[in-house]
Amino acid sequence: MLQTVGVDTVEAMGMHAQLTDGQLVARCRAGDQQAWHELVDRFSRYVYAIAIQAFKLPEHDAEDIFQEVFTRAYEHLHKLRDDEAIRPWLAQLTRRLCIDRLRAGAHEQPEESVEPRDVDDTIARLDDSMALHDALAILPDSCQDILDRFFARDESYRTISEALEVPAGTIASRISRCLAKLKVELEGRKPETSTS
Amino acid sequence: MSTGEQVTSYDEEQLGELLSVLPPAPEAWVQAAKELPVARQRLEEILERASVDESYRRRVVADPETVLEEADVVAHTQNIEIIRRRLDEK
Numbered sequence: 407m408l409q410t411v412g413v414d415t416v417e418a419m420g421m422h423a424q425l426t427d428g429q430l431v432a433r434c435r436a437g438d439q440q441a442w443h444e445l446v447d448r449f450s451r452y453v454y455a456i457a458i459q460a461f462k463l464p465e466h467d468a469e470d471i472f473q474e475v476f477t478r479a480y481e482h483l484h485k486l487r488d489d490e491a492i493r494p495w496l497a498q499l500t501r502r503l504c505i506d507r508l509r510a511g512a513h514e515q516p517e518e519s520v521e522p523r524d525v526d527d528t529i530a531r532l533d534d535s536m537a538l539h540d541a542l543a544i545l546p547d548s549c550q551d552i553l554d555r556f557f558a559r560d561e562s563y564r565t566i567s568e569a570l571e572v573p574a575g576t577i578a579s580r581i582s583r584c585l586a587k588l589k590v591e592l593e594g595r596k597p598e599t600s601t602s
Numbered sequence: 603m604s605t606g607e608q609v610t611s612y613d614e615e616q617l618g619e620l621l622s623v624l625p626p627a628p629e630a631w632v633q634a635a636k637e638l639p640v641a642r643q644r645l646e647e648i649l650e651r652a653s654v655d656e657s658y659r660r661r662v663v664a665d666p667e668t669v670l671e672e673a674d675v676v677a678h679t680q681n682i683e684i685i686r687r688r689l690d691e692k
Contacts, residue, residue: 439639439640442636442638442639443636446632446635446636447632447636450626450627450631450632450635451624451625451626451627452624453627454625454626454627454628454631455623455624455625459623469628469631469678470678470679470680472627472631472635473631473634473635473678473679473680474680476635476638477638477680480638480639480642531620531623532623532624534620535620535621535623535624536624538617538620538621539621539624542621553618553621554621556618557618557619557621557622558621558622558624558625558626559625559626560622560625581618582614585614585617585618586614588617589614589617592617
């Protein structure tokens with residue numbers, strides 16, 4: 407289990423958001439509770455999506471799995487061999503717990519049939535989305551907010567308009583501009599290909 | 603857009619679609635996960651008290667949910683199982 411006392415926890419949450427996964431894990435291991443909060447924020451959607459989308463668990467089962475994943479992560483973080491590999495480690499942990507849950511509820515089925523066939527594809531898609539969210543973090547806060555509200559939170563133009571106090575008629579164009587910025591950011595990251 | 607590889611296709615419609623596959627987890631779940639370190643500390647305090655106070659121990663065994671709530675710890679399955687397991691060990 408991680409230590410919870412006697413460590414530097416004065417850094418603001420904003421500082422932790424800029425840490426790499428490995429740096430964040432190291433700070434969690436040192437007992438920094440704000441780092442733990444950031445770790446939960448960073449991976450909560452991922453764990454949730456694996457349980458709900460990849461394994462199609464009902465909400466009450468997904469909640470148990472969600473808490474169990476973070477409980478085990480908290481207890482066993484010191485066992486992680488490569489701090490930067492926290493995401494695949496969490497994915498594997500979530501996957502294993504989901505399979506256990508499905509097996510427990512499917513006594514008469516053969517074990518190999520409990521895992522949905524498209525789990526690998528779904529998790530790969532979630533990995534792509536996590537990479538996209540990393541790129542999104544480079545954009546201005548206003549763009550992050552509006553894209554997250556519209557796409558991930560499925561909020562209407564009206565809801566976004568009221569929350570951000572901007573005219574509803576400008577929401578579509580704002581989203582379009584932010585997507586264009588995201589596209590530019592991704593293209594800037596694209597590995598160069600040889601033309602020779 | 604390929605899946606499982608670096609995001610290399612930049613069609614804006616696909617970007618939007620890909621952003622939509624990671625909706626936020628319910629806020630209460632996230633909050634409970636964030637409070638794990640504090641919750642663990644309080645669980646230890648409950649177990650410590652139960653180890654020296656037999657009547658309190660019986661109360662924890664009989665109604666762990668209420669004891670956890672009194673300690674301001676979310677009484678979800680994992681916390682209750684931890685309490686029961688640790689009490690059984692003693």
